[in-house]
Amino acid sequence: MSRDLNQFETLRKDELLPFNKLPIFMQEVMLIVGIQGIGKHALAKAIVESSTSKTLQCRTATHLPLPEEHSAERPRIDMVVFMIDSRSSASYIQVEQSLQYINRQYFLGKICFIATKVPTETQNLEVESITQLCDDHGSCLFWMDPTSGADRTVVAKKLLEMLNISAGLKPGITPLLTDCTHRLLNMQSF
Amino acid sequence: MTSKAKKRKSDGAVVNDVTLAEAVQYLTSCKSRPKIQGNVELQNSLNKIDCVATETGLPAEDITTLVSVAANGTFPEAICSRLIRNLIPATVVPSEAVIRAISWMSTNIPSSKIQGLLVRWIILIYNMLDTLNDLHALYGVLFYFLENEVMCRSVCHLLYLLTRKEDVKLFRVRLLVRLQKRLVFFPQRDRVWLARIKAVADRQIVEGPVIDVTGRYTSEQAKRLKRDVIPSVQSTAVTTLSSDLPKSFGQSVPFSEITSFQLLLQNFDRLELPCQMAAALKNRNLQHVLLCYPDPSIPMRLSYWLDHVLCEEFLVNPSKDPSRAEELLQNLITFTEFLKESVPVCENFLVKYLHVWNGVDFRPSVLKLITRFRLHPFKVLSDLVLEPLRKLFLCSSVYCKCQLLIMFTQLLYNLVTVELLRYRICCKWQQGKNNLEISSVDDSNNVCVFTEEVEEFNPEETISQYVEYVGNLIEVGLLIEQDSPLLMHCILNFYEVLSDLHLEHSMMLIILPRPSVVYTSLFSNSATSLSRMCHIFCRYRENFLSMKNVEVTSLSACDQQYRIMSLKRIKQFNMFIMDYSNSLWRRLAFCDTEKRTIFQMLSETDLENVDSNLYRQCFSLYRHPALVGYFVSYLKPHSNGERRLILSSFKASSGYVKQN
Structure with a gap:
């Protein structure tokens, strides 16, 4: 990440924080960020349908920071999902800007990216630039066909698994621990 | 009829009331340059053909007729191109149609746009031709069309499909090399057109046989051709092999x-x-x-x-x-x-595909193909293949995790049985080729069909880092799935292959299982996990013993280093054994009196208030939660019908167990 490290030290008022509120018992909250018309609500619906838990919340936003009003009533957000539309560079830029309002704690396995799979003729963004963005933030990237309901369910199930871990509902495991299996983070000597 | 109604009819918006035969008949009977504007019959005929083509495709004989109609210059360009775009076959295209198209093209009556369109049409229906020999006979004629600037790309594509070995002549190669500087790829045009043809063909497959044509393929075969x-x-x-006569020499x-x-x-x-x-x-x-x-x-x-x-x-x-x-x-x-x-090339494809794969489509096949991967430096293997799989492993269901682990096991098996040897031979062959004159070495090595340049790296390093990577995933996977017995089964499969690296695959490498797996098996509720782990330990012991007895002088420097490193692991292995025998046999679980045990879950102060016999014996052979059922069924014949088990009889039996 190219941002100045000192910037992290001063706590910004509009920054999204993972631990500033107490968790609600057995509750998981996911925030989906992406431009209008990208299919956030369809995805959220698929997630809620695949979930067995009754206390799952999916919230959506077009960009960050979240508005200041009602921020007190908002629950703690366990995971942030960014959606990128491969057809529009505006969505890429918006995600890039929104990323600046995320506290660094989220980057320890509490965010992930979804890029839409579109026919090559209409693809506007380079695949490399999307994967580069995700690699820079050390997080997962899923490709999703926005027109296929089956594909959406597949992605929704994966997101649920990640959410379970990042909301702390799996005993003995944290998002950071799962990240430690990465080759570059693997400290265990051979 | 009012003028308004007439106008509507001339636009062709009115429902067709002609049959396909009538429509084709009308088009063939038209004289040169007929009236287009307001010609109801023409519009109706075109609409009918459009409709039939999109729905069921056109029968073979109509295609032949319509090719002539479109190419003989009777109609203006727009109508011709509409006709050609509607030449969608129901089953097969007779080669007669293609030959007519090419002969009209040679007369220069159709405009170059129509000629180009005809070539593109031939490319699209190439796989549906009833016989290729007639078209191939016109190879030389087609080659002359390369001179035409408009058609050049399409003709190149057609020639690419058509070329056989005997067609390759020096003058043709020269011309094509000259052309190649301008044209790199065949354009990916006509997607929509191809999609229409495919849609009709797919529908024919579903609906069953329609028309039986005489010629090279029966309709059944033709349908397969479209799908395959x-x-x-x-x-x-095309000579027939007469089985009675022996073939003459050289033929x-x-x-x-x-x-x-x-x-x-x-x-x-x-x-x-x-x-x-x-x-x-x-x-x-x-x-x-x-x-x-x-x-x-x-x-x-x-x-x-x-x-x-x-x-x-x-x-x-x-x-x-x-x-x-x-x-x-x-x-x-x-x-x-x-x-x-x-x-x-399949590996290259998999690398690209894994990055956009959703983890569900064709999963068994994709994983099976990965198990055959060649040896690469671990950094390459990890970044290209293992990283997407790691991401999939961490956020998938337990069944998918098991499938992945089975794949990892097969990949390990393939690497140590086939690929390691192949890599060594390839390396030697490559060195020999670089050092010696090229003529003195065989041009192809005899261990791969698909020869590739191999990079110089340490293959044992790759394998041990790969095992490390799988070990990490296993540890995290066990935590996520909370020691699922199914996952444990797949993990033990992996370690069964790993334990025999030295004896079965003669590698100077022994890597121990992760402690978390060892102790999960020891404390598990499943007798299979426990006994399989014990079996794995037996295999490790034999591997260690055999490795100790290897003559060091016969080994390469690298192998010697790996041997020393592997033998260092005996200490940790002994600790595992001590813990297992302390818990199971000696009723001394959680005791570190001999300072050998490596699991110390509880400190002395925690245990002060607990009866020491209780926790020391709780994982012994007769109290272990995984084995207690077996123990009871073993004791039943000795209990003499009493409901309480008598301890003295147990002592005798425990002696019995020890002796055997």
Whole structure:
């Protein structure tokens, strides 16, 4: 990440924080960020349908920071999902800007990216630039066909698994621990 | 009729009331330059053809007629091009139609735009032609069309499909090399058109046989042709193999006539290979040829084809019908399993595909193909293949995790049994080739069909880092799935292969299982996990013993280093054994009196208030939660009908167990 490290030290008022509120018992909250018309609500619906838990919340936003009003009533957000539309560079830029309002704690396995799979003729963004963005933030990237309901369910199930871990509902495991299996983070000597 | 109604009718918006036969009849009977504006009959005929073509496709004889109508210059360009775009066959296209198209093109009556369109149409329906020989006879004529600037690309594409070995002549090659500087790829035009043709063909498959045509293919075969990606064996020389007469010396035998292995052996020295090597994916005899023919161009031809088709079917233009792609993958799997070798272009494809894969489509086939991967430096292997799989592993269901672990086990097995040896031989061969004169070394090595430059790296390093990577995933996976017995089963499979690296695969490498797996087995509720872990320990012991007795002087420096490193692990291995025997046999669980145990879950102060016998015995053979059922059924014959078990009888039996 190219941002100045000192910037992290001063706590910004509009920054999204993972631990500033107490968790609600057995509750998981996911925030989906992406431009209008990208299919956030369809995805959220698929997630809620695949979930067995009754206390799952999916919230959506077009960009960050979240508005200041009602921020007190908002629950703690366990995971942030960014959606990128491969057809529009505006969505890429918006995600890039929104990323600046995320506290660094989220980057320890509490965010992930979804890029839409579109026919090559209409693809506007380079695949490399999307994967580069995700690699820079050390997080997962899923490709999703926005027109296929089956594909959406597949992605929704994966997101649920990640959410379970990042909301702390799996005993003995944290998002950071799962990240430690990465080759570059693997400290265990051979 | 009012003028308004008339106008509507002339736009062609009115429902057709003509049959297809009438429409074709009308178009053929038209004199040159008929009235277009307000010609109701013409509009109706065109609409009818449009409608039939999109729904069921046109019958073969109508296609022949309509090609002439479109090309003979009776109608203006717009109508001709509409007609050509509607030449969608119901089953097959008679070669007569194509020949007529080419003969009209030679007269220069149709405009160059129409000529170009006709060539593009021939390319699209190429696989549906009833016979290729007639079209191939016009090869020389087609070659002259290359001079035409508009058609050049399309004609190149057609020639690419049509070229056979005997067509390759020096003057043609020269011309094409000159052209190649301008044209790099065939354009990916006509997608919509192709989609329409495919849609009709797919519908025909579903609806069953419609028309039986005489010619090369029956309708059944023609339907298969449309659906199959992999071409069938076709040869240029069409001679019939008369089984009574022996072939005269020097006469080549077309491969399409090799129907059995026996015939292959008899004619091995005078085979004429098929036009498309891709047929090898389905033809076992051709695979035998691929294995032992010295010509390096054969695997290369297959590679080019595979590269293109895999990209087209999965990445660029994924078909809505997954059975086609699945069949391709299945054939590729059978092919690689037969060769015991992966195809490099297939590896490249998998690397690209894994990055956009959703983890569900074709999962068993994709994972099976990965198990045949070649040895690469671990950094390469990790970044290209293992990283996407790691991400999938961490956020998938327990069944998918198990599938992945089975795949990891098979990959490990493949690396140590096949690929390690192949890598060593390839390295030696490559060094020999670099040092010596090229002529003195065989041009192809005898361990791979698909020869590739190998990078110099340490293969043992790759394998041990790979095991490390799988170990990490296993530890995290066990935590996420909360020691699922199914996952444990797959993990133990992995360690069973790993434990025998030295004895079975003569590697100087022994890597121990992760402590978390060892202790999960010890404290698990499943007797299978416990006993399989004990079995794995026995295998490790034999491997260690055998490695100790190896003559050090006969080893390479690198192997010696690995041997020393592996033998250092005996200390940790002994600790595992001590813990197991302390818990199971000696009733001394959680005791570290001898300072050998490596698991110390509880500190002394925690245990002060607990009866020491209780926790020391709780994982002994007769109280272990996994074994207590077996223990009871063992004791039942000794209990003399009493409900309480008598401890003295147990003591005797425990002695019995020890003796044996």
